[in-house]
Amino acid sequence: MAITAAQVNELRKKTGAGMMDCKKALVEADGDMEQAIDILRKKGQKIAAKRGDNEAKEGLVFAEATADGKAGVLLALNCETDFVAKNDDFRAFVESIVKIAVENLPASIEELKGLKYDEKLTIDEKIVEQIGVIGEKLDLSKYEVVRTENVVAYNHPGNQLATLVGLNKSGDTAADAGKQVAMQVAAMNPIALNKDGVDENTIQREIEVGKELAIQEGKPADMAEKIAQGRLAKFFKENTLLSQPFVRDNKLTVEQFLNQSESGLTVTDFKRVALS
Structure with missing residues (x-):
């Protein structure tokens, strides 16, 4: 059966496959469009298995x-x-x-x-x-x-990184502040919203590291715990979103920036995905 250019073009539009692949599939399927689509799908399964x-x-x-x-x-x-x-x-x-x-x-x-x-x-x-x-x-x-009440999406140029920020209030002011915080999440990669969101394993690891560093610096063992707690507080400040210095004005925390933008405005959730 002769395969027409129109058939090839139709299959290409349906699947996105290359012209030659479409023609070969149609020839193998004797012009049957649905069978040709299945042939291309099976090809995908074979390639997926090989490249797994x-x-x-x-x-x-x-x-x-x-x-x-x-x-x-x-x-x-x-x-x-x-x-x-x-x-x-x-x-x-x-x-x-x-x-x-x-x-x-x-x-x-x-x-x-x-x-x-x-x-x-x-x-x-x-x-x-x-x-x-x-x-x-x-x-x-x-x-x-x-x-949540108001979700702001931010796509970093190049689409290798994007964030979502959920806010407790809507409106133009909240949306503008949310966009800036979404960019903060992209730049600073916080691990949690606040210290209450940091898992216990991370907290214990930071305390142990803080103790070890204090001892290596020659501090007395009985002071190591206090020093470690101080370092943990710094860790929270640097790594939890609401406590981080706001990137556009590091005299403010993100929490202070939001409240300054609109009284009571805060982040309820955030997500960040980046290609490694």
């Missing part, structure tokens, strides 16, 4: 808030090479997943992967199909969602 051990450290990260600002999503889709990450088709594919996530607000990455991408495929299945199209390992490696 490959490292996928490149990719794109996107954050986006819902239209009403009451929620936001943040996700990373990894690939193997910078060449693919900078490709417009790959970017469009990532953005299409973000759109589905914003519309559905799944609670976990597993739920996100199970959502319908189109009439036939889930997001997870579509990623496998795209592995066949692109020829590289793809990995939906990170997904976060924040729901």
